[in-house]
Amino acid sequence: MEQEQEKLLSMLFDGDFPDHWKDDVDVAVFLRNFASLGIDQISREPDQLKDDKRAVLQQTQDLAFSHYKTFIRTAHCSKDLYDDMNTAEKKLEGILNVLPQMQEKTKLFIDKGSELNGKRRLNSLTLAKHTGLLELLELPQIMESCVRSSYYEEALELSAFVKRLEKKHSHISAIAGIVKEVQHSNQMMLMQLLTQLRKDIQLPQCLKVIGYIRRMDVFSETQLRIKFLQARNSWLSGILSAISRDDRYHHMTRTLELYRVHLFDILTQYRALFSEDPQPIFTSFLQHKVSELLKTLEEDLLEGGGNMRTDSLLGQAMYFGLSLSRMGGDFRALLPKIFQDAAIRSLKNSLADANMKFQDGLSLLFLNAPANMPCLLSSTMASSQDDLHPPLSLLEFYPLAEYTNSVLGAFNDLRLCCPLSCVLPVTEAVTMSLEDAASAVRDLQRQEESSLNASERELLKNFIDRFSSILLPYIGRCFQALFPLSQLSSVLGVSPQQLKAEGLGILDEERVRGLLHSTNSALILA
Structure with a gap:
């Protein structure tokens, strides 16, 4: 059917017609009507169409004349509508250009809103947990106060609590800051405890201090023994260096007396604190102190000359060697030479x-x-x-x-x-x-x-x-x-x-x- 319409159109218009006529419904209706006419009707059809055209034109003119105001208003309205449509089109194009940015900003707004909403929830939760958080944030200050006031027992408990807190929440920056400050206080406490060992301290206090240091878990057992001996040796060296060297005999007698009293105390404290001692540490320290004593004895005897009461010095040294023999440090055999x-x-x-x-x-x-x-x-x-x-x-x-x-x-x-x-x-x-x-x-x-x-x-x-x-x-x-x-x-x-x-x-x-x-x-x- 479509092929017949196409042939008919080609015959009527010598093949020169728009392509859209092929699918136009009105053209199809015209062709059906045209195909149903006879030859006489077809021959009269051009004249009929011309008459129809003149009649339509006449009617159109009459209509336009009778309703010219309406046409004028329609024209103006059409023009305004055309202008408005152009403006709307331009604005629509602007909207279309802005829409991607608007979409992006809307997404950012949504994300920011979600973030603010999360922060709001965190703030609400923080407010609800305000008392507990305040206690956590005050831990470094409390720790420092305990250390400065020598409340080491409480300080150690706080330090242990912070260590447990660090294991659970080490990823939280606030917790990391608290841990850092508490560690600083721990270092200060350690220095205070070691400073106590560098003073005139008795065995009960030594037991407390070493117990605190052990609980801090900063030294191995061997390192702790060495630190103890270093601290006590520092104190003993300090009081020995304070002895005047103007009178060599007085210097030597005083040195022997201090060695006899304090070195024996240090060794006794060490054995009480570290019962299972690896012998080389104790022996090395004892040999070191005996060597220092003998060196001082030689220097004083050399500088003192004939003003030294060697018999008295020898008696004191022998007595000290005898008392030190209980610790395994008998040096009397070295004195005669x-x-x-x-x-x-x-x-x-x-x-x-x-x-x-x-x-x-x-x-x-x-x-x-x-x-x-x-x-x-x-x-x-x-x-x-x-x-x-x-x-x-x-x-x-x-x-x-x-x-x-x-x-x-x-x-x-x-x-x-x-x-x-x-x-x-x-x-x-x-x-x-x-x-x-x-x-x-x-x-x-x-x-x-x-x-x-x-x-x-x-x-x-x-x-x-x-x-x-x-x-x-x-x-x-x-x-x-x-x-x-x-x-x-x-x-x-x-x-x-x-x-x-x-x-x-x-x-x-x-x-x-x-x-x-x-x-x-x-x-x-x-």
Whole structure:
């Protein structure tokens, strides 16, 4: 049917017609009517259409003339409607352009509204939980107050509560801030507790302090032991450093006393606090303190010189070593070497001073010498041969008397602390001192030999005799009083005769006399 309509349209309009006519209903109706007409009707149809057209035009003109006002208003209305439609279209286009932004902003508004609504709910919940939250926020302040007031028990409870809180709500920033502040207070509490250990503190308080530190769980057990010893050692070192060093004897006695009292307390506290101690920590600390004490003892003995009462110091040190033996720190076996070295050093210094004074006295030997000097050798030998009193005949010569007094002073200092083990170095030191004195006499004789008169030669000869026959034997007897052959024999397990044969425990007087003999022979020949 559609193909027939299309052929009919092509025949009527020579194929030149719009495409939309094919689907137009009015065109289809016209074609049906047209197809139903006869030839006569079709031939008359153009004229009929023209007449219809003229009639329609006439009617239209009449209608327009009769209702021209309506047409005018319609035209104006159409124009206004057209303008309004254009304006509406433009505004609609503007709305369409704005709609995406509006949609986006609406979404943002919805999101913001949801966020504000969530915050509002949180604020409402916060207000409902205000009291509990206030308590949580006040935890750092309460913790700090407890620490500053030394309420450590309460502070530890608060710290434990905050730790549990951190495990459950560590993702909350407020909780993280509270934890940080409480940790700061914990550090301050730890410093306070360690500071207490650096003071004069008794065992009950030590137990409390160590218990608090253990509950803080900041140190391992080994670290806690080391921290305790470090703190107590710091306190002990502080009171030891406060002792004046002007008087070395006072410094050493005071040091020994403080060591004996406080070190023993520290070790007792340590054993009470740490019953299951790994021995190396305790032993290392004890060895360290004993080494410090021995070093201080050596320094004081070195600086104190002959002004030290070594016997008293040795007694105190031995007593301290005995008391410390209960802790496994008996150091008494180390003391003899220290005191022996100090005694020998002091003896050598005293003998060196004696030799210097002797040489100074020799330079004045021939000044103010009496013209007729009595010889008391035979009268004094008998009275001073069997005792340790200084021979009075030595008073005839000031250098000999002064030298004797100096040597006796050195022997008396040595006698306070005179172990038998130092017999060899003491023997050598005294022999060398006597040899130096004899050499000084020899040098004097050689220097003054050509200028001496008979009286001065006699004076020098008597001086040498006193030195050889009185001074040397007297010094030898004093030396044997320091180191009795019977004691040496008992210790070494040999007879006194064998000791004499070996020259152990006696002075080699012949070596000294050998130097004086050559001088005296020269005087006799002269």
